[in-house]
Structures are given as C-alpha cells and as structure tokens.
Amino acid sequence: MKLSSKRIDLKLRHTFRISRGAEDVVPVVITTVEHAGVRGYGEASPSSRYGETIDTVLDFLKRVDLRGFSEPFELEEISEFLDNIAPGNAAAKTAVDIALHDWVGRKLGQPLYKLWGLSKSKTPLTSFTIGIDSPEVISKKIAEAEEYPILKIKLGTDHDTEIMAVVRKVTKKPLRVDANEGWKTKELALERIKWLEQEGVEFIEQPMSDGDLAGCAWLRERVNLPLIADENCVRLHDVPGLSKAFDGVNIKLMKCGGLREALRMIHTAKALGMKIMLGCMIESSVAITAAAHLSPLVDYADLDGNLLISNDPFEGVKVKEGKLILSDEPGLGVEPRD
Numbered sequence: 001m002k003l004s005s006k007r008i009d010l011k012l013r014h015t016f017r018i019s020r021g022a023e024d025v026v027p028v029v030i031t032t033v034e035h036a037g038v039r040g041y042g043e044a045s046p047s048s049r050y051g052e053t054i055d056t057v058l059d060f061l062k063r064v065d066l067r068g069f070s071e072p073f074e075l076e077e078i079s080e081f082l083d084n085i086a087p088g089n090a091a092a093k094t095a096v097d098i099a100l101h102d103w104v105g106r107k108l109g110q111p112l113y114k115l116w117g118l119s120k121s122k123t124p125l126t127s128f129t130i131g132i133d134s135p136e137v138i139s140k141k142i143a144e145a146e147e148y149p150i151l152k153i154k155l156g157t158d159h160d161t162e163i164m165a166v167v168r169k170v171t172k173k174p175l176r177v178d179a180n181e182g183w184k185t186k187e188l189a190l191e192r193i194k195w196l197e198q199e200g201v202e203f204i205e206q207p208m209s210d211g212d213l214a215g216c217a218w219l220r221e222r223v224n225l226p227l228i229a230d231e232n233c234v235r236l237h238d239v240p241g242l243s244k245a246f247d248g249v250n251i252k253l254m255k256c257g258g259l260r261e262a263l264r265m266i267h268t269a270k271a272l273g274m275k276i277m278l279g280c281m282i283e284s285s286v287a288i289t290a291a292a293h294l295s296p297l298v299d300y301a302d303l304d305g306n307l308l309i310s311n312d313p314f315e316g317v318k319v320k321e322g323k324l325i326l327s328d329e330p331g332l333g334v335e336p337r338d
C-alpha cells in the first residue's frame with residue numbers, strides 16, 4: 001500500500017473573511033493511496049484554529065507508513081494506527097481516511113453512499129457562505145449566489161446590523177448565521193439572536209467562545225432559534241457534553257479525522273436527539289464530495305468550500321439549485337481535471 005501526498009494552493013474567488021481572520025489562498029494536501037492497481041484520492045485542508053498548518057500535515061503524513069497493513073479494507077485498524085501516531089492532526093488523518101474509502105469504493109465498484117446503505121436522492125440542499133465584507137462586495141456575492149436557495153451569513157462582528165441590512169436589502173432567502181465565537185458576552189449574544197429571530201434566520205452557529213459552554217446553555221434557555229456547535233464540536237467525545245448547551249452539532253471531516261469518525265458522531269448526535277449539520281473548510285471537490293456521500297444522514301449541509309475556489313483540481317459532487325448531486329461512479333466519484 002503506497003501513500004503519496006502533494007500540496008496544492010486553492011485560490012479563492014473572493015477574499016474569505018470570518019470573525020477571526022481572512023484568506024485569499026488556502027494550501028491543501030491531496031493524497032493518493034495505491035494498492036493492487038487501484039488508486040484512491042484524499043485531501044487535508046488544515047486549519048490553524050485546530051492547531052494544523054500545511055507543514056504539520058506534510059510532517060504527519062511522512063510518519064504514516066501503511067506497509068504493516070495488507071490492504072486498505074482494514075479501515076478500523078488503520079484509523080486506530082493513525083490516532084496512535086499523535087493526537088490531533090485531524091486534517092492529516094482525514095487525508096488518509098478519505099483516500100482509503102475512495103480506494104475501497106473503487107475496488108468494489110460502488111459509490112460510497114451505497115456502501116453505507118444511503119440513497120442519493122436524500123442529499124440535502126447546501127447553503128452558500130457569504131463571508132464578512134464591505135456592503136458592495138456582500139451585495140455582489142449574494143448576486144453571484146443566485147442559484148443557491150439558502151445562504152449562510154458570517155457575523156460576530158461589531159457591525160452585524162450593517163451586514164444584515166445589506167443582506168436583507170438584496171435577498172429574502174432563508175439565512176443561517178455563523179458567529180464563529182464572535183459575540184464576546186452571553187448578554188450580547190442574547191441581544192443579537194433576539195434581533196435575528198425577526199430576520200428570517202433558521203439557526204445560529206457557535207454564538208460564543210468554545211470555552212463558554214455554561215454561557216451557551218444560559219443562552220439556549222432564552223432564545224427561539226436552534227444553536228449549533230461548531231468550534232465546540234471537534235470529535236466524537238465532544239458530542240455528549242454538548243447536548244445541554246446546543247440543539248445540534250456541525251460535523252466537519254477536517255476537525256474529526258475522517259469519514260469513520262464523522263459517521264460515529266452522526267449516530268451519537270442522533271441518539272441524543274440533536275440536529276446534525278455537515279460542514280467544511282475551504283476544500284477541493286475531493287473532500288467536499290467525501291462529505292456529500294454522508295449527507296443523506298444529516299439535517300443541514302454546508303458543503304460549499306469547493307464553490308468558493310477558482311482552481312478546483314478535481315471534479316466531483318455537483319450542486320443543482322443548491323441540491324448536492326452525487327454520481328454513480330465508484331468510490332468518491334472524483335477525477336482530476338487534467
């Protein structure tokens with residue numbers, strides 16, 4: 001079993017700004033696993049919020065020696081092996097996990113969603129994210145996002161009211177709001193959410209810092225919109241402790257370490273009666289398509305990372321009027337563009 005990796009710089013169509021920073025280029029690592037004449041693709045999109053950089057990913061992948069395993073079907077054992085190399089490093093682990101799953105699907109000649117017993121007609125609509133920007137750019141981005149029926153608006157700034165005024169001036173679409181931990185006190189978060197309840201918002205993602213679970217539980221008692229944990233929800237072991245403070249969880253492959261852990265999180269959250277959202281980082285069609293195969297299991301999808309870039313090196317899942325469209329090709333169903 002041979003694992004190789006290559007850095008690719010994804011270029012953003014617009015500068016992507018959220019409450020804690022901005023970026024124009026996002027470096028990712030594309031991995032390939034080759035075994036018995038079959039190749040599977042994977043991807044890591046590291047986030048400094050979770051302690052990873054392009055260098056930590058490449059360093060981690062150098063330490064992944066799969067020669068001790070006889071074939072990529074040994075997914076459980078390989079994922080345990082990855083966790084034993086070092087804690088964290090979720091995006092690097094995801095790059096291996098996705099490539100192994102792609103390999104398995106290609107080897108068996110079936111798309112991943114079928115191997116999990118899912119129906120591709122059940123994929124949800126994905127939201128399209130509008131980052132923090134000037135009024136002119138926000139209007140332009142919303143116009144460009146015309147075909148997407150649900151928008152996700154990044155707030156958590158000191159000019160949230162101005163941003164929402166611009167958004168509501170140009171669109172009546174349902175909105176989801178992501179504060180990215182930006183509201184610094186529970187009183188401020190309460191005030192903002194009470195106001196957003198009147199603005200056609202479906203839910204609020206991560207209103208406050210991940211360190212303020214008690215504040216979030218206080219908030220949940222006082223608001224009518226569902227609260228979804230993102231920065232608070234990294235891996236499986238986080239999920240049970242969130243059910244008092246949040247109504248749902250935003251699961252991302254790059255936070256949790258891959259498709260197997262994401263599946264465990266989905267079922268755990270379901271058992272706790274929580275809503276499930278599947279999100280992403282800025283990623284190419286490799287990782288977005290991987291998540292899309294799980295999407296028939298979730299309530300909300302925010303799988304737009306590949307739609308925000310101008311040089312996607314792969315083709316994979318399509319989006320039609322917001323709906324995620326999976327192909328019947330084996331594995332992920334992704335292919336390099338050249």
Ligand code: MG
Pocket residue numbers: 178180205206230231250
């Ligand atoms: Mg978020």
